[in-house]
Amino acid sequence: MRVTWSGGHLSFRLDPEDEIIGRAADEHPVKLATNSCSIGGVPDDAHPDLFAVAAWTIVAPWTRRRIRFDRSVSPEVAAALHDGWGIEAGPVGAQPRPAGPTLAISYSGGADSVAAATIYPDAPFVHFRRVPHRRVPNRWPHYRSDVLAKLAATTGREVATVTSDLEFTLAEPRPGYPEHHAVAAGALLLADQLSLGGLAFGYELGSRWLGGGRYLHRYTPDNPMWAPHGRWGRLFAAAGVHIVLPVGGVSEAVTMRLALNSGLRDHVRWCLRGTDGPCGTCGKCLYKELIRAAVERRPLNTSITADRPVARKWLKKPPYGGQEMIEYGLARIPGIEHTLFAKALDHFDATEESTSWLDHCYPRAIDEIPAQWRDEAAAFMKTQVGLMTEDEVRRVETWGS
Ligand SMILES: [Zn+2]
Structure with a gap:
């Protein structure tokens, strides 16, 4: 794979070993529709590692052996791509990007991201808004990203809205994020401007610890998508933007x-x-x-x-x-x-008692929030939600077994 950024415009070219039908992190087959996309509302002078990781959230499913960026990346980002995916990345030569002090919320407006935002009342939002692609017909026109963007813009919070057609790089099953992490592509490119050291997502207990529901159905402490020590967690951290899951310990209830x-x-x-x-x-x-x-x-x-x-x-x-x-x-x-x-x-034989664990917070989820943002989340969970008992913790850790 070869990727080229021109401002917020990304184009990429497949190598012979790359595939049109790729696989996303959740093993879902995804078919490539077109080899270019744009991200609007972002600066063109972000750290090269940010451009690299943003590109990877888009092209990862279709890349098999190597990726060549149009600017040098740090050895840390190259190592994370190698260790996580077995991908040879280059050229290597940039200084790593140090993590900044700020945590932003990747804000969709859904209940999970609103809950994450509630835990950090001062954190700015980055909202991803889908826009049409210049060359790819929109076969899913009922998605009202304009309505969602309007709701996100009127919360009273500081919000940066990035616009993108990147979901149209994916033809099947329908337009969408090639990887779940592509929702962060714009936030990554804004990371220098916003002094980001962390990006908070609304992924909750089911997505983080119970296999995401859809494709797995078991306790997954090593979830490759959202565990901090998983391959995505290490890649984002290598670019100085830690993945933070403020509601990773609580259910959708x-x-x-x-x-x-x-x-x-x-x-x-x-x-x-x-x-x-x-x-x-x-x-x-x-x-x-x-x-x-x-x-x-x-x-x-x-x-x-x-x-x-x-x-x-x-x-x-x-x-x-x-x-x-x-x-x-x-x-x-x-x-x-x-x-x-x-x-x-x-x-099912579900009772209030057998499902009470879904009203409380799984403590390990707090432990994995980076230190500088942990206390605030821990205090919130203790006072507003309550931590799981040992029995409830066991419900999580034996889920699906
Ligand atoms: Zn509906």
């Missing part, structure tokens, strides 16, 4: 509660389709409604019926994505047996 009790309540939006509010008809809306109803201890409020395609997966046998939250909902929602989740009840 807790992030939902924190978001709805926060001053950003009116800015929370997990649905990518709605304009004046969540659409109420997509799979995400249904899943989040389950969590919200459980948190608010009220009946499920949805017009989605069991015959709708978005309901289909709940009629099948588990495992389900986000299964821990399904169990949590089944145990808490009054009248759940009369909803489209009735079938799922056959497979």
